[in-house]
Amino acid sequence: MQPVLNIDDVKRVEVALTREGVSVSELMHRAGLAAAQEVLELGEMDNVVVLAGMGNNGGDGWVAAEALRAQGANVTVVSPVEPDALPGDLPRQVAQSAVRAGASVLVGPSRDELDDLLATADVALDCMLGTGFHGEVRAPFDIWIECLNASTARVVSVDVPSGLSAQTGLAAEACVVADMTVTMLALKPGLLTDDGRDVCGAIVVAPLAEQTDRLVVDEDPVAWRTDLADYLEALLPRTSAVDKFSRGSVLVVGGSRRYPGAAIMAALAAARMGAGYVTLATPASAAAVAQAHLLEIPVVPLPEDADGTLTADARDVVCKLAERSSAVLVGPGLRVSGGTCAVVSALLGMDVPLVVDADGLNCLARLTNGALPQYPEIIRRSAPLVITPHRGELARLVGRPAGGVSSLSDQLDAARDIVWADGGSELVVVGKGTATCCVSVERAVLPKPGPAALATAGSGDVLAGMMASAIAQRSEADVDPALLAAYVCEVHAYAGTLAAERRGSRAVMASDIIDVVGVASDAVDAHVAYPDGPAGE
Template sequence: MQPVLNVEDVKCVEVALTREGVSVSELMHRAGYAAAQEVLELGDVDNVVVLVGLGNNGGDGWVAAEVLHERGVNVTVASPIEPDALSGDLARQVAQSALRAGVSTLVGPARDELEELLATADVVLDCMLGTGFHGEVRPPFDIWIECVNASPARVVAVDVPSGLSAQTGHSGSACVVADLTVTMLALKPGLLADDGRDVCGAIVVAPLAEQTERLVVEADPVAWRTDLADYLGALPERTAAVDKFSRGSVLVVGGSRRYPGAAVMAARAAARMGAGYVTLATPVSAAPVAQAHLLEIPVVPLAEDADGTIASEAREVVLKLARRVSAVLVGPGLRVSGGTCAVVSALLAADVPLVIDADGLNCLARLTNGALPDFPEITRRNAPLVLTPHRGELGRLVGRPTNPPASLVEQLDAARQIVWADGGSELVVVTKGTATGCVSVEQAVLPKPGPAALATAGSGDVLAGMTASALAQRAGADVDLTLLSAYVCEIHAYAGSLAAERVGSRAVMATDVIDVIGMASDAVEEHVTYPEPPAGE
């Protein structure tokens, strides 16, 4: 797994490196060299334009320019001010060194001058604004960024694309769209979510020092980005000695007269994910619709209230069904009422692996008056519990209904409020957004996100059904619940990609994702079991 550090923690690692004998000057030179090497590895590079800012990120650019110049590349550095006027001693020194080496410089170019220069470039190296950026981009860099994005040259960003917050993933009014981002020391959360997903391109981490890995871990990463090999322990054992019951059984409790389809999709997804037996329990008025769509899945009609939601008297039937299965999912299409809250509460008290999604989470927010961290006894149980909120649902769970988490970092912080209040190892919060984090009391892991095609109604219901299925198939096994949840997210993401290939990226519906879950699961499992060899082997 790759560690992900908050920007402030990266600064702490830099300080720790200096204490271990790696000076700030050495770090800058290594960063510049790493950026130059990535530019050279792109191939067919004759002309490079380096856009530098006023701080250490600009210093990295001056170092990279000198390295590229020494390799025979035609390099021009565009600087907003004369290099001798730079206020930072180190940045000024490396700029002067580059000038002495013969690097060409264009100071304070007008827009037409910069556009003319960029038109001749094979690669643009973006060293304008570093990880300390937040807010709005100021002149001249707003104009420079517009020119870069209009240029046909390949763009390599150093540490973070200028205009993007490396912490939040939000961009200002202008932001470089890079083909490659060379980030120093460790991944930052803003590179992996929200606008970062659109503007970073491929991401390469340059550690800069042999001590970096140890110091980054000691800095307590905010999360860990998973590699496929990390999921090996989450895979079910392959065997032909199975029947439909030994493959795990799932009960889906959901649906309503108004929203019968969500529970149907969740049940189908659970079956496609490999559960041997799936049952859907839904209000009596929704049952005929469900039965028409679920030929292989039994549908149990439940007593309902006048509004077509599950009635509280259905609790005993639901609990009786729950005792017979390996895992339960509650929530898709459920709606929030006194009866549905009673059913969710009863399932929380049951000794069965449980996934709570959608309106099941909204019922949980109602049961705790929007302050789930203040009621840890509700989620503290002996059997696994997975909550799968999107940002809005997560906000309602932690008392932020009108101000839900707006970034990956805020998602992780809110999820940690819940799991740390609970304090047990049987709870995972799968916080969904432009990037998804699987958060437990021990760690937060970030599965690789899926395509934008998954941003469609019902996609979350599909993920919830898949998660319940995975829990059922691994019931009783010694498995890391956080990694198991992340593994399901990886399959869901790949299924989204397969669905987009079939029907087009803007045409994907949740049912399209369901249809390819099996192929996605097989493909991901194959790559986990037989990882690709390192390059050159």
């Protein structure tokens, strides 16, 4: 797994490195050399343009320019001011050195001059703004960024694409779209989520010092990004000596007269993920339509009110069914009422592994007055509990206003508020967004995110069904619950990719994802076990 650090923690690692004898100047040299090395590895990059800013990110660029010049490249550095006029000592010194080594300099070019220069470039190094960037991009960099994005040069961003917040992943109006980002010391959350996913290109981490790995771990990484090989312990069992019950049984409690489909999709996804036996319990007036869609899955009708949502009387039947299940999913299509809240509360009180999604989460928010971290006793239990909120649901659970969870950083913060208040190792918060985090009291795991095709109605219901299915199949095993949840997200993401290939990237519907869950999990498993297998990176 690769550690992900908040920007403040990256700065602390930098300070710790200087304490261990690696000066900031030395770090800047190594950063510039690391960027130059990546350019050299692209091959045949004779004409290089370096767009350098005024701070240390610009300093990295001047070092890279000198190194590429030494390798025989034609290098032109574009700077807003003369090298001698750079305000910071370090950037000024490395700039003067690059000039002495023969790098050409173009100071304060007009838009046309810059366009003409970039037209001759094989590769452009983006060293305008790094982690010191904030707010909207000011001149001249806003114009430089426009020119760079319009050019045909390969773009390598140093540390972070200029204009992107490496913390939040939100891009300013002007933001470089890179082919590759060489980031220093460790991954940062903003590179992995939201706009960061669209503008970073391939991400390469340059550790810069042999002590870095240790010092990064000392800073307690905000998250860990998985590689496929990390899932080996999470894979679901494959054995021929099984019957349908030993493969895990899942109970899905969901649906309402108004929304019967969500629970149907969750039940189908649970079956496709490999559970041997799935049962759907749904309000009576949704049961007939559900059964018509589910040939292999028994549907149990439950007591309902005049609106076709569950009443509290449904508790007894649900709990009896739950006792016989290896895992339960509650929530999809349920709606929020006194009756549905009573059912969710009863399931939380049992010691069966439980996944709570969608309206199950909204019931949970109501049961805890929108302040789940203040009522940890409501979710404290001895069996696994996985809650799968998207950003809006997560905000409601922790009492933030609408829009109050708007980045991966926010997701991680809010999820940690919940798991730390609970304190138990049985709870995982799967915070869904453009990047999904699986957070337990032990650690936060980031599976590789799926394609935009997954942003479609019902996709979350499918994930929830898959999650319950995986937990049912691993109920006896001692697996890190956050890793198991991340594995399920990874399969869901790959199923989204396969569905997009099959249907077209804008045409994917949730049922298309369900259709390929089986082949997606086979492909992910094969790739985990044999890294050159069919799933590919």
